[in-house]
Amino acid sequence: MIELEVPLGERSYPVVVGAGARHRLGDVLPDGVQRVAVVTQASIPVAVDPGVDHRVFTIPEGEVGKNIATVERLCRDWAAWGLTRGDCVVAVGGGVVTDTAGFAAAVYHRGVPVLHVATTLLGQVDAAIGGKTGVNLPEGKNLVGSFWQPSAVLCDTEVLATLPAREYRNGQGEMAKYAFLGVDDLQDLPIDEAVAACVRCKADVVGSDEREGGRRAVLNYGHTLGHALETAGRYDLRHGEAVAIGLVYAAELALRLGRIDETRVAEHRAVVSAYDLPMNLPPGVDADRIIELFGRDKKAVGGITFVLDGPSGVEAVKVSDRQLLGQALEAIA
Ligand code: GLY
Numbered sequence: 001m002i003e004l005e006v007p008l009g010e011r012s013y014p015v016v017v018g019a020g021a022r023h024r025l026g027d028v029l030p031d032g033v034q035r036v037a038v039v040t041q042a043s044i045p046v047a048v049d050p051g052v053d054h055r056v057f058t059i060p061e062g063e064v065g066k067n068i069a070t071v072e073r074l075c076r077d078w079a080a081w082g083l084t085r086g087d088c089v090v091a092v093g094g095g096v097v098t099d100t101a102g103f104a105a106a107v108y109h110r111g112v113p114v115l116h117v118a119t120t121l122l123g124q125v126d127a128a129i130g131g132k133t134g135v136n137l138p139e140g141k142n143l144v145g146s147f148w149q150p151s152a153v154l155c156d157t158e159v160l161a162t163l164p165a166r167e168y169r170n171g172q173g174e175m176a177k178y179a180f181l182g183v184d185d186l187q188d189l190p191i192d193e194a195v196a197a198c199v200r201c202k203a204d205v206v207g208s209d210e211r212e213g214g215r216r217a218v219l220n221y222g223h224t225l226g227h228a229l230e231t232a233g234r235y236d237l238r239h240g241e242a243v244a245i246g247l248v249y250a251a252e253l254a255l256r257l258g259r260i261d262e263t264r265v266a267e268h269r270a271v272v273s274a275y276d277l278p279m280n281l282p283p284g285v286d287a288d289r290i291i292e293l294f295g296r297d298k299k300a301v302g303g304i305t306f307v308l309d310g311p312s313g314v315e316a317v318k319v320s321d322r323q324l325l326g327q328a329l330e331a332i333a
Pocket of ligand 1: 126
């Protein structure tokens with residue numbers, strides 16, 4: 001078992017990575033907890049035993065159920081059961097579950113402790129770590145949320161074997177991003193060490209910039225186009241697949257801005273292709289609509305902002321030249 005920490009002073013918390021990590025739940029529950037509200041989805045074949053009185057609350061499947069109505073349902077069910085601030089929420093699932101349950105925990109009674117048992121690769125390397133919680137609006141993804149750090153995260157790599165192949169690849173899209181954030185040779189590592197290497201990188205970034213005042217934006221590498229494709233919504237793409245296309249797009253854009261050379265673009269393509277992830281736009285993409293969506297991204301404060309590779313590494317950069325944005329889209333068509 002690999003034990004890591006997200007370093008946030010008094011709010012630092014452990015992340016346990018390894019086969020069977022879910023069985024450590026009783027060890028990491030906050031002291032004095034009497035009741036645990038386990039939040040999960042019907043399709044998740046992972047049972048947990050917190051060792052205290054607990055009840056399972058099931059939320060709908062998929063991004064469509066990640067909304068304010070689900071948060072209201074959870075809070076009302078917790079209130080009816082009598083959950084208090086001295087108790088705890090345990091989210092068991094992927095990003096939809098940890099984001100939704102995490103946000104409900106952040107607002108219920110103005111905040112109850114939450115722990116995440118991440119059951120997907122995407123959840124383990126990204127969504128469950130770092131305290132971003134939230135739900136979607138019809139107007140866009142994750143537009144309502146809060147920073148609410150968990151008390152602990154358990155990344156059980158044993159349960160990854162139960163994932164459908166496409167869901168596993170979905171996580172590899174987020175994993176691919178870390179190759180450009182200083183995590184080397186990820187593809188050669190056994191899965192526990194690979195997940196731990198991603199968590200270590202993310203924990204370091206979150207520890208230095210919890211609320212995304214600056215450096216944390218690098219964790220959105222590949223996400224500006226990725227989110228735009230997801231928001232445009234007419235394409236059959238999972239988040240990690242959209243991010244993979246976004247990584248190659250970010251490289252093509254950085255090339256056109258003179259920040260990196262062709263060799264570095266080829267490295268992006270090689271990493272994405274090694275994970276068997278897509279690197280081209282799906283057919284029928286409306287470039288004008290995508291560029292319009294770039295302007296609605298949460299990072300776009302005072303202009304379109306991209307996270308781009310360059311001589312000082314990956315960083316947030318304002319991009320005002322719409323022609324270049326369009327040319328880079330053509331390069332991945
Ligand atoms: N998923 C990006 C972040 O947690 O900041």
